[in-house]
Amino acid sequence: xxxxxxxxxxxxxxxxxxxxxxxxxxxxxxxxxxxxxxxxxxxxxxxxxxxxxxxxxxxxxxxxxxxxxxxxxxxxxxxxxxxxxxxxxxxxxxxxxxxxxxxxxxxxxxxxxxxxxxxxxxxxxxxxxxxxxxxxxxxxxxxxxxxxxxxxxxxxxxxxxxxxxxxxxxxxxxxxxxxxxxxxxxxxxxxxxxxxxxxxxxxxxxxxxxxxxxxxxxxxxxxxxxxxxxxxxxxxxxxxxxxxxxxxxxxxxxxxxxxxxxxxxxxxxxxxxxxxxxxxxxxxxxxxxxxx
Amino acid sequence: xxxxxxxxxxxxxxxxxxxxxxxxxxxxxxxxxxxxxxxxxxxxxxxxxxxxxxxxxxxxxxxxxxxxxxxxxxxxxxxxxxxxxxxxxxxxxxxxxxxxxxxxxxxxxxxxxxxxxxxxxxxxxxxxxxxxxxxxxxxxxxxxxxxxxxxxxxxxxxxxxxxxxxxxxxxxxxxxxxxxxxxxxxxxxxxxxxxxxxxxxxxxxxxxxxxxxxxxxxxxxxxxxxxxxxxxxxxxxxxxxxxxxxxxx
Ligand SMILES: Nc1ncnc2c1ncn2[C@@H]1O[C@H](COP(=O)(O)OP(=O)(O)OP(=O)(O)O)[C@@H](O)[C@H]1O
Ligand SMILES: [Mg+2]
Numbered sequence: 001x002x003x004x005x006x007x008x009x010x011x012x013x014x015x016x017x018x019x020x021x022x023x024x025x026x027x028x029x030x031x032x033x034x035x036x037x038x039x040x041x042x043x044x045x046x047x048x049x050x051x052x053x054x055x056x057x058x059x060x061x062x063x064x065x066x067x068x069x070x071x072x073x074x075x076x077x078x079x080x081x082x083x084x085x086x087x088x089x090x091x092x093x094x095x096x097x098x099x100x101x102x103x104x105x106x107x108x109x110x111x112x113x114x115x116x117x118x119x120x121x122x123x124x125x126x127x128x129x130x131x132x133x134x135x136x137x138x139x140x141x142x143x144x145x146x147x148x149x150x151x152x153x154x155x156x157x158x159x160x161x162x163x164x165x166x167x168x169x170x171x172x173x174x175x176x177x178x179x180x181x182x183x184x185x186x187x188x189x190x191x192x193x194x195x196x197x198x199x200x201x202x203x204x205x206x207x208x209x210x211x212x213x214x215x216x217x218x219x220x221x222x223x224x225x226x227x228x229x230x231x232x233x234x235x236x237x238x239x240x241x242x243x244x245x246x247x248x249x250x251x252x253x254x255x256x257x258x259x260x261x262x263x264x265x266x267x268x269x270x271x272x273x274x275x276x277x278x279x280x281x282x283x284x285x286x287x288x289x290x291x292x
Numbered sequence: 293x294x295x296x297x298x299x300x301x302x303x304x305x306x307x308x309x310x311x312x313x314x315x316x317x318x319x320x321x322x323x324x325x326x327x328x329x330x331x332x333x334x335x336x337x338x339x340x341x342x343x344x345x346x347x348x349x350x351x352x353x354x355x356x357x358x359x360x361x362x363x364x365x366x367x368x369x370x371x372x373x374x375x376x377x378x379x380x381x382x383x384x385x386x387x388x389x390x391x392x393x394x395x396x397x398x399x400x401x402x403x404x405x406x407x408x409x410x411x412x413x414x415x416x417x418x419x420x421x422x423x424x425x426x427x428x429x430x431x432x433x434x435x436x437x438x439x440x441x442x443x444x445x446x447x448x449x450x451x452x453x454x455x456x457x458x459x460x461x462x463x464x465x466x467x468x469x470x471x472x473x474x475x476x477x478x479x480x481x482x483x484x485x486x487x488x489x490x491x492x493x494x495x496x497x498x499x500x501x502x503x504x505x506x507x508x509x510x511x512x513x514x515x516x517x518x519x520x521x522x523x524x525x526x527x528x529x530x531x532x533x534x535x536x537x538x539x540x541x
Contacts, residue, residue, distance in 0.1 A: 171386050171397060178384035180348060181377075182445075183369040183401040 002135045007257040009134070011250030013142040014211070016149035019245035021204035021222075022229040023156060023238050024197035030236030031173045031193045034084055034096030038104040040223025041111070042198055046072060046205020047214050048111060050122055061124050061206050062144070068202040076198025079103060080191045104219065111216040122210040145207035152203055153242065159196070160238075169193055173236070228272045234282030243284055299324040299453055299484045300345070300376075305354035305364070307344040313352065314340045316508040322453070326500035327475070327485040329516060331492040337508040338488045339381050342457055345486075346378045347371040358453070372401060377446040381457040381488075384442055387431025391441050394430045395422055398448030411448055418477075419444040436467035443474055454478055455486045460494065472498055496520040 025039045036042075046068060053064035083103070087095050121127075126140035160166040171179040172189045180186050208214065208222070229248055233240025248268060256264035275283055298321035308314040314337045322328045330338050343349045345356055347368040356364035358374050385394050395415060399408045416423040421437050422444045430441060439459060446454060456475065460468045476498065479485050489495025496502045502519030504512040512519055519525055 167393075167397065168400070170389065171400075174386040174388055175384060177348065177380060177382075178386065180368045181346065181372070181380065181384065182397055183372045185367075185369065 003257050004254070005134050006136050007253040008250055009138070010142070011253035012246055013138075013146045014253070015246035015249035016146045016153075017204055017207045017211075018225065018229060018249060019242040020149040020152055020200050021208075022226050022233070022241040022245055023153060024200040024204075025226050026230045026233065026236055026238055026241045027156075028194055028197035029230065030238075031169060032080075032084065032096075032190050033092055034087070035093060035100065035227075036079075036194075036197065037097055037100040037223060038079070038107065039100075039198075039201060039226055040219035040221075041104040041107045041216075042072065042075075042201040043205040043208055043222050044214060044216060044219045045107060045111065046202040047122065047209030048115060048120075048205075049202065050206040050209055051120055054122060054124070061122055061210060062148070065148075065203055065206060068206070069199050072202040073195040073199035076195040077191045079198070080194035084194065085187060085190070104223075108216045108219060115216065117215055117217075119213040119215050120209070121213045122206065124210070127210050139211075141207065141210045145211065148203055148207065152200060156196070156200075156238070165189075165192065225268065228268065232272065232275055232283050234284050237282070237284060240282055240284035244282070247283070297324050298322055299359060300486065301357045302341075302345075303355045303357075305341075305344060305351045305356060307340060307349055307351040307354075309340075309349065314508050315344065315351070317354065318505070318508070318510055319354075320503050320510055320513055322484060322486050323501055324484055325479075325482065327479050327487060327498060327516075328501040328503065329487045329489055329495040329499035329519075330503045330505055331489060331495060331519075332505035332511070336505045338505055339457055340508075341505065342378055342380075342455055342486075342488065345371070345455065346376060369401065372449065375449070375452040376455065377449060377451040377453070378455040379442045379446050379457065379459065381461065383438065385430040385433075385438055385445075387429065389430055390427050391422055391430050391433070392426040394441055395445050395448060398445035401449070408448070411450070415444050415447055418447075419474075436463050436471070439463065439467070439471055440474065443471075443478075447478070451483060453484045453486065457488045458490050459487070460489065460491055468494075492525075493520065 021039065021043055025036055028034060028036050049068045049071065050061050050064050053059040053067060054061055059067070083099050084096060087099065126144055128139070130137035130139045131143065160169065168179070168184045168189050171182070171184055172186050176186055212218070229244045230241055232248065233242070233244035248271065251271065252264045252268055255267045300322040302321070303319050305315050305318045306313045318341060330341070332338055340349070344351050344364070347363070347366050347370065351364045354364065355362055358376060361374070363371050363374060363376070386397065389397070392412070395412055396408055399411060402408055416426070419440055421440050425433060425437065430438065433441065459471050459475065463471060472494070475485060475487070487495055487499060496516045496519055499516040502514055502516045503510060504519060504525060512522060512525060514522070
């Protein structure tokens with residue numbers, strides 16, 4: 001029983017961080033109908049940025065987010081403004097996959113050049129020390145990461161549903177032409193949305209890097225998982241992405257505990273195939289591209 | 293036919309979507325205070341013309357003037373700020389937002405909350421459905437109700453030129469009647485109207501001026517009556533099928 005409980009808690013805590021990273025991906029899709037394959041490497045970049053700040057400048061991992069989140073935001077705006085905005089309406093989704101895949105390969109090469117192929121892990125007292133709950137030890141970082149993810153997801157909802165920008169974002173998402181006709185600058189909304197979608201990878205990457213050893217190759221596994229989550233949640237649905245993240249990571253943790261970690265990854269993708277066959281719109285989606 | 297004081301004038305407008313011109317030198321004027329109706333077959337370029345006027349697409353050559361001021365090439369937002377609004381042909385409400393949110397978004401460019409609220413209150417009085425369905429999701433309304441909400445939303449900026457792209461599409465005769473009445477009420481309020489109408493007979497009857505567009509070119513211009521009674525037009529567009537579709541008096 002204790003093992004089961006542990007797997008569930010593990011899955012929920014890690015799932016929240018995946019939810020944050022997937023929320024960024026699905027938000028970008030919802031507004032622009034582009035798929036950002038670079039989201040995985042951007043998470044890794046976020047981890048490396050945190051690494052540099054903590055090791056070379058001695059800045060605490062969480063405090064460093066005050067720097068890395070804006071940096072990633074600007075990078076996201078840059079990708080949208082410099083590359084994605086130029087994509088034509090035709091074949092937009094497939095073109096966006098190609099372009100962001102190119103971005104991912106370039107970033108991966110640069111990171112490999114700078115940091116080499118060796119595995120790194122972020123450290124801090126809350127990474128090394130654990131709390132004792134329900135009869136097992138849990139590193140503090142899992143709890144802190146969970147609180148961070150919930151806080152940032154809450155902020156995301158606040159932005160979406162309680163701010164003027166959020167209104168223009170939802171309007172652009174629901175009807176682009178109508179949004180332009182009431183005076184919304186859809187290009188600007190798209191740039192900021194891409195910025196926000198990428199900014200969350202700074203936080204996700206930090207927690208990822210503190211809970212997992214990573215190198216520049218870690219992005220392949222990450223993006224596959226994030227895409228799985230986004231598809232399961234229903235493309236464009238943030239609530240769906242949150243539900244799918246937690247569900248998938250709990251399943252993974254349980255399989256890993258009772259079976260083996262190798263099978264856990266396999267089960268992850270088996271669920272994807274199964275859901276796509278039975279419910280192509282995703283587990284929670286009635287219709288794709290919704291913010292709820 | 294000359295219009296002495298046009299609110300909108302197009303001169304040699306060529307525009308398209310990147311793959312060749314859809315509009316091939318369109319010139320005509322919209323008279324101030326009147327209702328001008330554009331008719332023409334599917335694919336003639338009517339909606340494209342409206343897209344060029346409202347800044348959704350930029351004309352390759354030619355000029356579009358509003359109140360004598362050039363507006364061709366401006367952004368949709370800039371055109372909006374001059375007092376030109378478009379209710380497009382396809383559904384243009386935000387389906388997951390409430391009717392009230394939709395109407396308020398009509399005044400997106402106005403930052404003064406009090407002004408927005410006052411206007412909304414006034415408009416809710418004009419459109420009972422906007423008030424009674426205020427808290428409903430716009431996507432849950434019937435086609436006719438959605439049309440009226442679109443009309444309500446377009447008035448939030450107190451426009452001087454209202455452009456309507458096939459407002460009668462998909463509506464039953466009764467709702468269609470309401471929609472045309474609303475259009476006339478807007479016109480009586482001093483707003484000029486530019487209307488695209490598939491139901492040529494009903495549209496031209498309700499209009500002071502008519503324009504026939506064909507293959508991206510103006511084929512005929514005149515008063516609503518002149519166009520309606522033009523022998524060529526009568527045989528081309530005003531056959532029995534239009535009668536059967538139920539005209540609006
Ligand atoms: N977004 C677009 N991209 C590319 N081509 C378009 C687009 N919209 C319309 N067209 C093309 O432009 C031409 C004119 O279309 P338009 O919509 O202006 O016609 P219309 O007169 O409004 O017709 P309808 O009565 O069917 O509404 C058509 O050949 C159409 O295929
Ligand atoms: Mg049309």
